[in-house]
Amino acid sequence: MSAFRLAVLASGTGTNLQAILDLLHGRDGVEVVAVGSNKRDAQALERASSAGVETGVFCGADYADRAQRDAAMADWLGERNVDLIVLAGYMELLSPEFVRRFRNRIVNVHPALLPSFPGLDAVGQALAHGARVTGVTVHLVDEGVDSGPILLQRAIKVPYTRDRAELEEEIHRVEHELLPEAIRLIAAGAVHIDPKNPRVVHVDVETRE
Numbered sequence: 001m002s003a004f005r006l007a008v009l010a011s012g013t014g015t016n017l018q019a020i021l022d023l024l025h026g027r028d029g030v031e032v033v034a035v036g037s038n039k040r041d042a043q044a045l046e047r048a049s050s051a052g053v054e055t056g057v058f059c060g061a062d063y064a065d066r067a068q069r070d071a072a073m074a075d076w077l078g079e080r081n082v083d084l085i086v087l088a089g090y091m092e093l094l095s096p097e098f099v100r101r102f103r104n105r106i107v108n109v110h111p112a113l114l115p116s117f118p119g120l121d122a123v124g125q126a127l128a129h130g131a132r133v134t135g136v137t138v139h140l141v142d143e144g145v146d147s148g149p150i151l152l153q154r155a156i157k158v159p160y161t162r163d164r165a166e167l168e169e170e171i172h173r174v175e176h177e178l179l180p181e182a183i184r185l186i187a188a189g190a191v192h193i194d195p196k197n198p199r200v201v202h203v204d205v206e207t208r209e
């Protein structure tokens with residue numbers, strides 16, 4: 001069986017990338033073949049290099065506009081024959097052309113229970129709103145902001161103290177389980193979009209167990 005080829009895009013620390021490298025890379029036919037970033041100094045790039053994974057940097061400043069940057073990034077990923085692109089703290093909106101080229105082959109992890117609190121600083125939004133429950137969502141990426149079909153979600157109680165650091169730590173802990181789980185399910189062919197309603201995603205329970 002040929003490997004399931006994964007690319008990860010990340011802008012920051014890369015703890016989600018690290019979870020993917022630790023739990024999935026080189027196991028059950030899954031290979032992380034490329035890690036891309038819009039930030040030259042992203043710690044995620046160091047994590048990729050330490051794991052022997054090829055890296056690419058696509059800074060907005062090096063291109064005329066986002067469409068051109070994303071076209072270069074799409075070609076780089078296309079040349080590497082990636083099966084799935086994972087946004088793990090990738091803090092830029094992808095161009096519609098990029099999304100169309102990899103339709104239903106891009107997933108994102110978001111630190112809230114979508115459709116609540118999309119966009120930037122979802123944790124801050126949940127705290128400012130006085131939410132009692134927030135969580136983590138893994139979803140397919142469409143042309144909108146955190147608006148694609150939902151694959152997996154897990155709820156997290158906001159701590160009584162409403163302490164941001166405590167909540168963020170719990171969100172990260174959950175993300176590091178949920179994102180690899182979603183990727184594993186996709187790689188196993190256990191995820192199907194409902195032909196009657198493309199917003200709804202079915203997961204084969206048999207393959208999950």
Ligand code: GAR
Pocket residue numbers: 010011012013014015016017088089090091109110111119120121122171172175
């Ligand atoms: C994660 O919490 C992820 O959900 C969030 O950025 C963090 C990246 O952490 N992504 C977004 O907010 C995207 N809208 P990491 O660099 O340690 O993986």
